[in-house]
Amino acid sequence: MEFKLFKEELKVVNIGLASFGENLKNENTKVVSLKWAPPALGDQKLFSLVKKYKRLSEIEYKG
Amino acid sequence: MNNYIEIRENAYLDSVTLMLLYRKLIDVEGIPNANVSMGTDHNKSILKMNDFASSEIDNAGPNDLIIAFSYEYEETKVQAMKVMEDHFNQSTGMDDDEEYSPHSLEMALKIQPDSNLALISVPGENAAYETEKCLEKNMNVMIFSDNMDINEEKRLKQLAREKGLLVMGADCGTAIINGKPLAFANCVRKGDIGIVGASGTGIQEISVAVHKLNKGISQAIGTGGRDLSLEIGGITMLSGLEALMADPETKVIILVSKPPAKEVAVKLLEKIKETEKPVVVHFIGGNATEVEKYGGIFSENMEEAAVKACKCLDDSITDEFFSKQIDIDKTAKQEIEKYSPEQKYLRGLYTGGTLCKEAILMLHKKIGVYSNIPLEKDYRLKDSKKSEKNTIIDLGEDEFTKGRPHPMIDPASRAERILQEGDSKDLRVILLDVVLGYGSHEDPAGAIVDSIKKVQEKYKEDGKHISVIASICGCEEDPQVYTEQLKKLEDINVIVPPTNAQAVKLTEKLMDL
Known part of the structure; x- marks a missing residue:
């Protein structure tokens, strides 16, 4: 079966280095660049808790 | 020598932008030492080692931008501050045609609802989280970030495979999808040769050689350097190989990797038996007998991989081209x-x-x-x-x-x-x-x-x-x-x-x- 992405126009979401988004734009690729910042204000402990909470809420939702 | 220290709260900048500003500051005459970084613990310890200790730095958080430089004369400081202001004015771009940058994936998908690939280059500890969010939205993902936990990489690749998507990476430097170069890639022409590579500069060297041989690239799929390890088991190379086997625009396939785990190499070589397309295999340091046993075309180096692939399309090309x-x-x-x-x-x-x-x-x-x-x-x-x-x-x-x-x-x-x-x-x-x-x-x-x-x-x-x-x-x-x-x-x-x-x-x- 043909791989879907190869049959479509490439449309990119760029998350991270802004220069990668600029390069894609220069190649006339459709791209939206996120203004990314580390989640939980960069606090890794808090971030782990957020992820754990997210998983728990998914389990509850699915369950 | 005096120290100038400035903290900009909640002003996250990516590593390339930080480097650009650092270079501009260090180029100012009379500044022997500068540091531009986010306030992570690691960066703060480097600042201390470089004699930039201060309570302001101690109190900065990972989302706060720290700009520090040493100078002797007041004029030098003024000049450096001008350089900084120019830099920030440029990068905040006050132009009328400035595009809106969304802060979340959900917002990005409202702007561009049919996005089909995410290019992720955030710090490694955040990459898995961002990748999973994109997979949930049925997007393929290229992960440029390194230092991702290997178990996370495997889990995400399995999830992608179940959904019929590709996760290229982690630590994937190069890809060319539908003729568009992603991250580190060259502007080579579009053509009939598809590459799946566990090595960024490997894909670059081969695609450039193909271009010089007047042929082109249909797709170049990066897998990340660890894909062919026993732990990951070549999940992305297998998906990439299958995608190229099914792609009508790809006539010849090249596989390139640093030395793979033996079991993984065998699994991939077994797969190439299922296609009639020629498959050139360059597993660095690999052995010809093993590859040929499965019907693959062995190549000893990257130049040879490109030449052998192009020869499958055009028999006027000779081994001595380069x-x-x-x-x-x-x-x-x-x-x-x-x-x-x-x-x-x-x-x-x-x-x-x-x-x-x-x-x-x-x-x-x-x-x-x-x-x-x-x-x-x-x-x-x-x-x-x-x-x-x-x-x-x-x-x-x-x-x-x-x-x-x-x-x-x-x-x-x-x-x-x-x-x-x-x-x-x-x-x-x-x-x-x-x-x-x-x-x-x-x-x-x-x-x-x-x-x-x-x-x-x-x-x-x-x-x-x-x-x-x-x-x-x-x-x-x-x-x-x-x-x-x-x-x-x-x-x-x-x-x-x-x-x-x-x-x-x-x-x-x-x-x-």
Whole structure:
């Protein structure tokens, strides 16, 4: 079966280095660049808790 | 000396932007020391080591931008602050046509609802989280970030495979999808050859060689360096291979990887039995019998992989296509005549990991190569920052890139290392790669020219000659323009063979005792 992405126009979401988004734009690729910042204000402990909470809420939702 | 320290709260900048501002500050005359970084614990300890201790820095958080520099005169400080303000005014771009940048994936998908690929280059500890969110939205993902937990990588790749999506990476530097270069990739023409590669500069070197052979690339799928490990099991290479087998625009397939785990190699080779398309296999250091047993076309180096793939499409192409472009014997004879007896050694300074590996593999048996990525453990350098005898270094390895950008983005570390090597009086050859394309520095040849000239002059003052050999991985259509980079090197008598393999073959001749 043909791989879907190869049959479509490439449309990119760029998350991270802004220069990668600029390069894609220069190649006339459709791209939206996120203004990314580390989640939980960069606090890794808090971030782990957020992820754990997210998983728990998914389990509850699915369950 | 005085210190200037500024904290900008909640002003997260990516590593390339930080590097650009750092370079601008350090270029101001009278600033001997500067640091521009986010307030992570690691960065704060580096600032302390560099004599920038302050309570403001202690209190800064990971989302706070720290700008620090030392200066003697007030005018220097004023000039540096002007440089900073100009930089921020430029990067916040007050133009009318400034595009809105969303803060979340959900917002991005409202702007561009049918997005089908995410390019992720956030710090490694955040990459898995961002990848999973994108997979949930049925997007393919290319993960440029490194340092992702290997179990997370496997879990995400399995999830992608179940959904019929690709996860390229982690640590995937290069891909070309539907003719569009992503991250570090060259502007090669579109064509009939599909590549799946576990190595970024491997894909670049092969796709550029294909382009020089007047053929083109249908798709180049990066897998990340660990994909063919036993732990991951080649999930992305298998998905990529299947995708290319089913792709009507791909007529020939090339697989390229650093040495894979044996079981994984067998699994992939079993798969190629299912296609009638020719599959050229370049597993570095691999063996021909094993590949041919499964119907694959074995290739010994990257140039050969490109030539063999192109020959499947056009039988007028000969094996000597690249070797004809340089008379190695004649060049070697001219160079060897100029050496003095105490000149014995080689120093290879690479920015591309697979180009470096290829050079070591081709030369180690003959001359014994010390490295930070050696073929044998006895040849591991005690200190990567100090060369011994014949040494070839991968400057993109972790010990050189912690806290600073990769040398393909910021070539300053290599320029310094060239100068350092020039202090040795017993060298015959300095061997280099110059990698062009998107993502790479705007002028990688220009960035090393001064260092090379200084080394050449130093040798000349001692009545000696040193050979400098550099291959350029790039094409005319790349932003840096191949012929312009070539001229910069040839103007200072650097020998520029057409591929890395040819550069190494010439080096081998020059190292003949």
